[in-house]
Structures are given as structure tokens and as C-alpha cells.
Amino acid sequence: MRKRFKGLALAAGVALAGLSAASQAAPQGAAAPAGVSNIAPTTANATAPAAPASPLLAQDGAPATTIEPGIGHPVAGRIGIQPQVTTNGQFAHWFHDSILVPLIVAICVFVLLLLLWVVFRFRKAANPIPSKTSHNTAIEIVWTLAPVVILVLIAVPSIGLLQAQFKPAPAGAVTLKAIGNQWYWSYQYPDNGGFEVTANMLKEKDQVAKGERFRTDADGPRLLAADNRIVLPVGVPIRLITTSQDVIHSWAVPAFWIKLDAVPGRLNETSFTIKQPGLYFGQCSELCGARHAFMPIAVEAVPLAQFAAWVRAKGGTMPTPGKASDKVIPQPGAEGSAAKQAEGNAADAATGPVENVTTTAPTSSQGATGNPATGNAGQ
Numbered sequence: 235m236r237k238r239f240k241g242l243a244l245a246a247g248v249a250l251a252g253l254s255a256a257s258q259a260a261p262q263g264a265a266a267p268a269g270v271s272n273i274a275p276t277t278a279n280a281t282a283p284a285a286p287a288s289p290l291l292a293q294d295g296a297p298a299t300t301i302e303p304g305i306g307h308p309v310a311g312r313i314g315i316q317p318q319v320t321t322n323g324q325f326a327h328w329f330h331d332s333i334l335v336p337l338i339v340a341i342c343v344f345v346l347l348l349l350l351w352v353v354f355r356f357r358k359a360a361n362p363i364p365s366k367t368s369h370n371t372a373i374e375i376v377w378t379l380a381p382v383v384i385l386v387l388i389a390v391p392s393i394g395l396l397q398a399q400f401k402p403a404p405a406g407a408v409t410l411k412a413i414g415n416q417w418y419w420s421y422q423y424p425d426n427g428g429f430e431v432t433a434n435m436l437k438e439k440d441q442v443a444k445g446e447r448f449r450t451d452a453d454g455p456r457l458l459a460a461d462n463r464i465v466l467p468v469g470v471p472i473r474l475i476t477t478s479q480d481v482i483h484s485w486a487v488p489a490f491w492i493k494l495d496a497v498p499g500r501l502n503e504t505s506f507t508i509k510q511p512g513l514y515f516g517q518c519s520e521l522c523g524a525r526h527a528f529m530p531i532a533v534e535a536v537p538l539a540q541f542a543a544w545v546r547a548k549g550g551t552m553p554t555p556g557k558a559s560d561k562v563i564p565q566p567g568a569e570g571s572a573a574k575q576a577e578g579n580a581a582d583a584a585t586g587p588v589e590n591v592t593t594t595a596p597t598s599s600q601g602a603t604g605n606p607a608t609g610n611a612g613q
């Protein structure tokens with residue numbers, strides 16, 4: 235089923251790419267203000283007219299990937315964790331459902347039964363002369379040690395999971411840099427030519443002006459659908475780097491077991507591997523201002539070949555199929571970072587006393603944060 239769908243999507247993509255030049259020019263031109271009406275600037279890709287050539291999106295912006303019911307998005311009335319598509323997520327899901335919840339339930343039931351038994355057994359009517367017992371060494375040792383043992387048993391897999399969640403990506407990972415903005419996400423693929431994608435929430439039909447693009451069910455659930463999806467390959471490690479332009483945001487996709495704060499001036503990093511193709515939705519998960527609830531994340535996970543086609547359609551490059559560069563991305567202000575190098579150059583070029591290094595702002599920022607490098611130059 236999925237295989238057939240993949241083939242269809244690919245075929246549709248190729249067909250669209252071929253047709254786009256001829257048939258798409260007219261409607262796109264007519265609907266030109268559609269993209270402009272978004273809140274955030276969508277001028278990310280200045281080099282290539284990417285959208286029409288994208289093998290994954292139809293010309294009108296309709297996605298070629300369809301949503302699988304119950305996977306990658308919330309469902310009304312569902313209790314519990316979303317189905318997981320990463321190793322960490324699957325382990326955490328099992329840990330939660332098979333260890334933690336049963337344990338909590340068992341402890342609660344046990345304590346409740348003890349209470350009921352004590353209330354019944356030691357009631358006044360049955361004990362006209364109260365017992366004077368005040369200590370019982372054996373039972374005190376048990377009720378101290380038993381919780382300790384339980385906590386230690388829980389701690390072992392917990393700490394293992396915690397460690398796994400922050401494991402650096404292995405060599406050959408594809409790097410995705412997610413940048414939080416008030417209030418939208420922008421994305422860069424530093425290993426794939428550094429093109430940028432801006433993702434805004436799609437509004438409902440009654441919220442947009444005539445001719446403007448609005449959300450359809452194919453785009454995704456209300457408040458979760460984005461005009462541009464992030465495309466990532468399946469089965470390839472993803473190096474996720476987050477940062478922010480303004481305030482703290484958080485890049486979170488429940489189906490990936492990923493929630494990583496995006497902090498201005500800093501880079502946070504984690505890695506994950508998506509196991510199955512599909513559409514996965516998430517949201518900013520750090521209260522970041524008035525429109526915090528309206529900066530969704532939509533990830534389209536596709537086979538590597540399709541990812542490569544999308545990258546090329548966006549004007550990017552694939553270093554080696556399935557193998558991104560392993561270059562180290564230095565933290566702002568660290569040795570080897572652009573800001574540090576610029577600082578060194580500025581110091582070399584200075585002929586007189588330098589009153590304040592930070593005033594000689596390097597022309598090139600480190601790029602990782604997108605912030606001017608002046609804030610780091612003096613450190």
C-alpha cells in the first residue's frame with residue numbers, strides 16, 4: 235500500500251515538474267499575492283523558483299503526500315502518546331505504557347487497599363482498647379527500601395533514554411537547522427547548499443482574503459498545517475540544530491519524540507532517524523508570545539531519492555547521496571567560528587588602539603544564529 239503510494243507520489247512529482255513550466259505559469263501568476271499575504275516573509279529562496287519544480291508539492295501548493303489516519307498528528311479523544319516513528323520514541327512509548335503506567339497504577343491500588351484495610355481493621359468498634367504499638371523495624375525497612383529499589387529500577391532505563399536523546403548525529407547525517415521567529419519557523423539545510431524554507435501556518439478558509447491560499451484537509455489538521463513543509467529523508471540520521479532570532483521557541487514533533495528549545499544566540503543539537511515515510515505535525519512548545527499557538531511544524535518524511543529531488547528543486551545540492559558533510563559547525567564565539575575569525579581579522583587590521591572590539595562588527599555573521607555577530611565578538 236505504502237509502496238504503491240510512494241510510486242504514485244514520485245510519478246506525480248515527475249509529471250508535475252515536467253508540466254509546471256507550461257501549465258503552471260498562468261495560475262501562479264494570477265494568484266501571485268497568495269504567497270505575499272503571509273505574516274512572515276517568504277522570500278527565503280531567491281535563487282530558484284522552487285515551488286513549481288518541487289517534486290513533492292503540486293503547483294497549487296497541494297501536498298503530494300497524504301495523511302495517514304492516526305499517525306503523526308493528534309486525534310480527538312485519543313489518550314496517550316502518539317505512535318512513534320523513531321527508535322527513542324518507540325522505546326519511550328514502551329517504557330511509558332508497559333513500565334511506568336502499570337507501576338503507578340499498581341502502587342496507587344496497593345496504597346488504596348492498605349488504607350481501606352487499615353480503616354476497616356483498626357476501626358474503633360473492633361478495637362475498644364487501642365494498640366500502643368509505635369515502631370516496627372521490619373516494616374520500616376521494607377517501606378524505605380522498596381521505593382528506593384523501584385526508583386533505581388526506573389532510573390536505569392530513564393537515564394539511558396535521556397542520554398540517547400542527546401546523542402550527537404553520526405557521520406553522514408543530514409543537517410536540519412530550525413530557526414524560531416515570532417511567529418513562524420524558518421529552516422536551513424547547511425549541508426545541502428544552505429537554501430532556506432519558511433513555514434507559516436495555513437489559515438482557515440474564512441480567515442483569508444479572496445484568492446489567498448487557505449488550509450484544506452490534505453494540508454493537515456487545523457492549526458497544524460503549514461504552507462511549506464519540511465522534507466526529511468527516511469532511514470537517514472537527521473542532525474537537528476535549533477536556534478532563534480528573537481525569543482525562546484521550542485521545536486517539537488511528538489511522533490519523533492523530539493522537543494528541543496530554540497534559544498537566541500545558541501545552538502541546540504540532537505539527532506533522530508525517522509523510520510517510516512509520512513506526514514508528521516508538531517508545534518512550537520515554548521510560550522513565545524502572542525501567536526505562540528500559530529507556528530506549526532509540518533514534516534514530510536520521504537525516501538532518500540525523493541528528498542534529493544526536493545533538495546535539487548529548492549536549488550540545493552546533495553553532497554553524496556545519503557551522506558552529508560561531516561563538517562563541524564562551531565558555536566558562535568568558539569574557535570573557528572566566523573565571528574571569531576572576523577574578530578581576529580579586525581584586530582589584525584587595526585592600526586591604532588582599539589577602543590572596543592565589539593564596535594567593529596564583522597560583516598559576516600556566523601550564520602548559525604542569523605544574529606549579527608557583534609554580541610559574541612567581544613567574548
Ligand SMILES: [Cu+2]
Nearest residue numbers: 483484518522
Ligand atoms: Cu514559538
